[in-house]
Amino acid sequence: MSLYRAETRRLVKRRFTKVLVIGCLAVLVAIAAGMFFTNHKVGPSQIAAAQAEADRNFQEQSRQAALEKQRCEAAPGTADAGNYPTDCSQLYAPTKADFDPQWYMPATFEFRKKFGDMITALAALMALVAFVVGASFVGAEWSSGGMMNLLLWRPQRLKVLGTKLLALLAGLTALTAVTAAAWTGVFALIAGQRGSLSSMTSGAWQSFVLMEVRALVLVVAVGAVGFGLASLGRHTAVALGAAIGAVILFQFGLGTVLSLAKVKFVEAYLIPIWGMAWMNKSVKLENYDACNYSASGGCQPDTLTITWQMAGGVLAVVIVLAVGAAMWTVRSRDIT
Amino acid sequence: MSAVLEISGLQKTYRSRKGVRRALDGFDMVVEAGQVHGFLGPNGSGKTTTLRTLLGLIKPNGGDMAILGRPVPQNLPEIAGQVGAIVESPQFFGNFSARDTLSLLADAGGVDQSRVFAVLELVGLRDRAKERVKTYSLGMKQRLAVASALLKNPRLLILDEPANGLDPGGIREMRTLMRNLAESGMTVVLSSHILGEVQLICDSVTIISAGRRVAAGPVAEVLAQHASSSLRVRVEAGVDVLTAAEVLRAAGAQVALEHDHLTVSNAANPAQITRVLAQREIYVSELAPVTVDLESVFLELTGTAPIEGQNRQVDESAMASARGGWGQ
Numbered sequence: 001m002s003l004y005r006a007e008t009r010r011l012v013k014r015r016f017t018k019v020l021v022i023g024c025l026a027v028l029v030a031i032a033a034g035m036f037f038t039n040h041k042v043g044p045s046q047i048a049a050a051q052a053e054a055d056r057n058f059q060e061q062s063r064q065a066a067l068e069k070q071r072c073e074a075a076p077g078t079a080d081a082g083n084y085p086t087d088c089s090q091l092y093a094p095t096k097a098d099f100d101p102q103w104y105m106p107a108t109f110e111f112r113k114k115f116g117d118m119i120t121a122l123a124a125l126m127a128l129v130a131f132v133v134g135a136s137f138v139g140a141e142w143s144s145g146g147m148m149n150l151l152l153w154r155p156q157r158l159k160v161l162g163t164k165l166l167a168l169l170a171g172l173t174a175l176t177a178v179t180a181a182a183w184t185g186v187f188a189l190i191a192g193q194r195g196s197l198s199s200m201t202s203g204a205w206q207s208f209v210l211m212e213v214r215a216l217v218l219v220v221a222v223g224a225v226g227f228g229l230a231s232l233g234r235h236t237a238v239a240l241g242a243a244i245g246a247v248i249l250f251q252f253g254l255g256t257v258l259s260l261a262k263v264k265f266v267e268a269y270l271i272p273i274w275g276m277a278w279m280n281k282s283v284k285l286e287n288y289d290a291c292n293y294s295a296s297g298g299c300q301p302d303t304l305t306i307t308w309q310m311a312g313g314v315l316a317v318v319i320v321l322a323v324g325a326a327m328w329t330v331r332s333r334d335i336t
Numbered sequence: 337m338s339a340v341l342e343i344s345g346l347q348k349t350y351r352s353r354k355g356v357r358r359a360l361d362g363f364d365m366v367v368e369a370g371q372v373h374g375f376l377g378p379n380g381s382g383k384t385t386t387l388r389t390l391l392g393l394i395k396p397n398g399g400d401m402a403i404l405g406r407p408v409p410q411n412l413p414e415i416a417g418q419v420g421a422i423v424e425s426p427q428f429f430g431n432f433s434a435r436d437t438l439s440l441l442a443d444a445g446g447v448d449q450s451r452v453f454a455v456l457e458l459v460g461l462r463d464r465a466k467e468r469v470k471t472y473s474l475g476m477k478q479r480l481a482v483a484s485a486l487l488k489n490p491r492l493l494i495l496d497e498p499a500n501g502l503d504p505g506g507i508r509e510m511r512t513l514m515r516n517l518a519e520s521g522m523t524v525v526l527s528s529h530i531l532g533e534v535q536l537i538c539d540s541v542t543i544i545s546a547g548r549r550v551a552a553g554p555v556a557e558v559l560a561q562h563a564s565s566s567l568r569v570r571v572e573a574g575v576d577v578l579t580a581a582e583v584l585r586a587a588g589a590q591v592a593l594e595h596d597h598l599t600v601s602n603a604a605n606p607a608q609i610t611r612v613l614a615q616r617e618i619y620v621s622e623l624a625p626v627t628v629d630l631e632s633v634f635l636e637l638t639g640t641a642p643i644e645g646q647n648r649q650v651d652e653s654a655m656a657s658a659r660g661g662w663g664q
Binding site: 153 | 391393395409413416421423428429430432439440444445484488
């Protein structure tokens with residue numbers, strides 16, 4: 001317990017942790033502020049203004065269409081004749097239905113429609129912070145000699161590394177849970193002030209809570225992978241290098257090569273797709289080079305659905321590989 | 337006295353693409369309770385490897401080790417609370433203060449936080465305890481390292497180059513600290529290259545070269561084993577030293593000519609020197625035995641004495657002799 005307390009204190013005391021967490025919170029505040037100022041409450045006056053704007057646009061475009069029709073009718077025998085059809089009734093005349101008042105409404109924050117994207121943004125940002133904090137927490141200890149010092153005090157390598165990881169994951173869990181709760185509260189307020197909460201049923205709330213739980217799992221998992229990679233390489237830079245390498249390999253290199261090779265569902269090899277599948281419960285990929293004929297819909301593309309269970313499985317394998325390898329190597333490596 | 341630290345036949349081999357290197361080649365060491373024990377060896381001789389192996393940081397390829405009568409590394413978790421150690425240069429996380437660094441170690445080791453202030457006071461860092469370690473000089477980091485080793489109030493204290501970076505006052509304070517700790521019953525193993533200090537502080541020494549023990553025992557015994565029968569002979573002013581040397585050589589003495597005196601290395605009977613020289617009306621102004629110090633013994637045993645015109649490489653040191661060394 002004393003070791004766990006020491007590691008928790010060490011994590012919280014680290015300046016790097018503080019700077020990254022404060023930076024992350026500042027970005028989240030900026031996102032929330034941006035959403036607050038760019039969204040507006042929609043009431044009868046906004047609806048009336050949007051309707052008036054739609055009408056004004058319809059009338060303007062109708063006038064323009066009438067003018068064009070007159071020019072068309074006057075064009076035969078002139079140099080302008082080539083610009084118009086011979087039958088001027090073919091010119092399109094706008095209808096009122098073409099000008100949906102909805103388009104002229106100000107942006108409004110409808111909680112049920114938009115908060116899911118906000119949870120994804122929160123998860124992505126916090127996962128990035130978790131990776132760097134996790135990598136630095138153990139990487140800096142290895143490279144500064146702090147880990148060696150600690151092992152002189154507690155010559156139980158697995159216990160020391162495991163406790164360190166536990167302290168990190170507990171810290172990330174607490175931070176993510178509190179931040180997600182605050183995030184939900186802030187956006188509920190924004191929706192109340194600059195949008196609507198009206199369609200939120202208990203099922204919708206439950207769905208968002210489950211999405212936040214998946215966000216929390218993602219953050220903790222990415223933190224553990226960063227920790228594992230940095231411990232394997234005994235330096236923070238190793239984890240960061242591996243992350244950059246993975247992005248280059250899976251996001252750019254492999255994607256380009258596989259698309260040149262005309263491999264089906266190239267997106268399935270890209271990391272963000274799996275992240276989206278995890279967060280949104282599923283992602284449906286389509287292959288437009290295939291034709292599945294149906295009498296009602298004609299040619300339909302092949303589809304591949306990546307579910308959150310599949311994404312969770314991949315995440316679990318990555319965690320087991322990174323953390324397992326770190327634990328395995330620390331058991332017997334010479335610490336010099 | 338009982339042995340606090342015992343090492344027998346310790347072996348450590350490093351394998352790489354360049355080949356196999358034996359860092360420790362059947363090394364033995366015994367440290368008795370309550371002693372300040374010097375652990376000496378040239379660079380690359382295996383000192384730090386020995387300490388790291390003893391403390392569980394490196395896995396040995398063979399041999400036995402015991403601390404406080406308990407075989408290690410298997411019993412290290414149980415006895416770690418009684419062993420304080422610094423290995424090689426002091427290494428701390430630079431952004432933490434000395435107080436935070438020690439406080440976290442105290443937490444990790446289940447040591448009372450009041451010890452933090454006590455050891456900071458002891459090593460002279462009390463007034464700088466709140467400053468970040470990266471602002472410390474090497475000597476201050478060294479003091480902090482010693483403080484961290486003392487935090488547990490250990491029965492066995494292992495210090496690797498504790499005087500490294502210390503100013504003369506700091507070295508003297510460290511010497512006094514070592515003696516006080518030993519007097520309080522703590523056993524101290526001190527690895528150092530400042531042999532004059534070791535000779536002053538230590539009760540006993542172990543000298544390692546090329547991964548093997550070449551000498552061990554009480555300092556006085558080690559020096560006595562290597563005491564020579566050489567005499568320093570100085571003659572009265574105005575007399576040609578070369579002439580005096582020739583006279584002694586003619587009488588069968590082995591004479592080395594120094595710039596202002598002679599060294600006679602096979603002088604079984606000092607009176608013979610005065611007699612031979614007096615017969616040629618050369619009178620002796622000083623006749624004194626040449627004393628050996630730990631440095632000269634170290635250089636002789638490890639074969640690392642500098643030779644004019646040669647650049648010795650770090651791995652060029654004496655292998656353990658066939659007779660092994662004292663105490664075997």
